[in-house]
Amino acid sequence: MSILINKDTTVIIQGITGREAVNLTREGLDYGTKIVGGVTPGRAGRDVYGVPVYDCVRDITAKQQVDGSIVTVPPRFTRDAVFEAIEAGVKLIVIVTERIPRGEVAQMVELARLRGARIIGPNCLGILSPDEAKMGGLGGPAVNVRRAFKKGPIGVMSRSGGMTTEIANTLSAAGLGQSTAVSIGGDAIIGSTYAELMPLFEADRETRAIVIYSEPGGRMEAELADWVRENKSRLPIVAFMAGRFMDEMPGMRFGHAGTIVEGKADTTVDKIERMKAAGIAVAERIEDIPALVKERLRGH
Amino acid sequence: MRFYEYEAKALFARHGTPLPKGQVARTAAEAQKIAAGIGGPVVLKSQVLTGGRMKAGGVKFADAPADAEAAAKAILALEIKGQKPRGVLVEQRAPVAQEYFAAVTWDGRRKLPVLIFSDMGGIDIEEVAEKHPAHVARAHLSTILPWSAYRAKEAIVAVGVTGDDLNRLIPIVSTLVEVFLRYDLTLAEINPLGKLADGRFLVLDGHVDLEGDARDKHAKLLEELGIGKEETREARPPTAFEIKGAQVDASDHRGVAGNVREFDGDLGLVIGAGGGSLTLFDAIRKHGGRPANYCEIGGNPSVRKACDLTKLILSKPGVKKIAVMMNVVSNTRVDIVARGVIKGCVESGRDPAETIAIFRIPGAWEDDGFTILRKYGVEYCDRTVSMDEAAGRAVAKMARA
């Protein structure tokens, strides 16, 4: 099983004729994702690797069920594209684009809430359910995906796209496959935080443990710690915290847009403390993650 | 991106928010002239992008223009937390009866902006919230429904303000929200918002932070306020090395080889991507390594870009070797980065085998990449070697260098 996407999920790509989008299309198709259409205004009638291109999202939703959309258009057009998808009834939207001002991200999130849609990203590599489907660039070409990602019981959530693959690869090498890996995005405000995705993993019977990758900045880790405590989660969680050096360098931005230490709650020390207090194990190195996961799986 | 106080006030002034009479001066003589123009007592404030000005001696009072000149001279010469002042703000000084606080910022958890209002201004708002919760009101704002001033009214009333004060405060606080939303700010704060003896309200100090990713969108405003494109407005100004790093990144639209930060160690780092760089920088330090720089490569940069970044790092005095490391890559290509860093070594007159302490980038096109590295005798490792272990090997080599 998986969360968010599987073999049957129908997906469209907004901005499909762009350079990166063409890659995403080929990678997705090669991996078995059902990409049923693409949108680039003015390019209707063309196709990208056999995927038909339309002017509007509604041109596709009028014909068939569309479960998800991958949005990869330039930052100044992203809000419009996401609004179009939400209003056309698409319920899962992966925003790949980065450098969108957070005021606009908040608008997308607010509209999605109003319409019962879910946003992953922005500034993310998307979702991957091994041997099922992938939405976004996560893992790269299908041949590389198969090398790093294997099917199994671990849910992965990461604020870094690249580290999602690194962690999946480490887990796979230790015989721990993944149910679904989600690159949740590196911005200060994102559509779905760890805590907001936890209920989905909790409900997925195949998922038996969670691994997260986190960074300085924001309140997402504190929110997860609270969620775990309040909901008595059945899932053990192992976290890796990068950017510990940043605690000594307040006001400097490293890594992703949301990665900055502005106050005590942004520091890795504070986050690690909160997570540990909630029973979340914190790995010192990426390669320590599998043993911690196995240890906690035995305890459950 | 932080604004200086005088820039924040200039932004507020455009929207009719009441401010004390005043102007920013670059020299003591200019300050004297401004003070003479105001007539009467003035306050002089150092224009730096950091808090704690008062404690550091960056705020002074003067009753006569001659005193203002002396005070400005002292302030302009004073560095605060390593920052030289941009200028000195000379403002009319008026007796304040009470201080209020008003701010709009982001609530990351709710993913909405939040208006915070208090009738206990001038001190740390977190402290007020903790000790006197009844004196702090919060109101979350919608980002898609239109803003309406009654929300400001409700927040002000919630801390017990009524009468003429309420009616004078509503437009000031409501305008603050409008400015926040209109310019993609991450912080718009008036603290203190002073009530004068005659009942008028004035913005005594203001803080504005504009979202970095919205700079292009508001280029016209920034230009009008005199904020240069090259000003990063971070905790410290960029070094010459960092500026050159940004130039390398901007030289070519393909991929990223950016966010170069200077440190004083001997091990140059060509690392990526966003999360991978954080992980690797931690690992290098944990193993006792001394990084010469931080950077982020990703998005499949061109050979030229990777080459120029390598050359820049090798040009830094004291850099003995470089470590080239990333997480498992899927978009960035191993062979392209390998070509770039080897070329960078050769063009710097260095032997790649000696100069590259370790190359750990597994993933897309790794077979070609590893062939290139073997040909030049560079030590590399595949995905079976962890990021931490690779960092450890690089540091161990430095000890022998």
Place this chain on the structure above:
Amino acid sequence: MPGMFIDVEVDAKTAGDTALAKKLTEVCPVNIFAQEKDGRLRIVGENLDECVLCDLCVQAAPAGTVRVVKLYER
């Protein structure tokens, strides 16, 4: 002059075909090909190492007349 890592060899006859030269200039994503004033093909030496091994030039020309050489395999 070849690059450090990549060289592109083009048969004399192919290089003289101006229509083909135009096509090669268009297909290469990293601008390794350009045209002389008279339309003949010119190899842009400084871009050779940017080659992404996409093979589009090889496919655009008659079989065997354009060869992309990985110098690091020699």
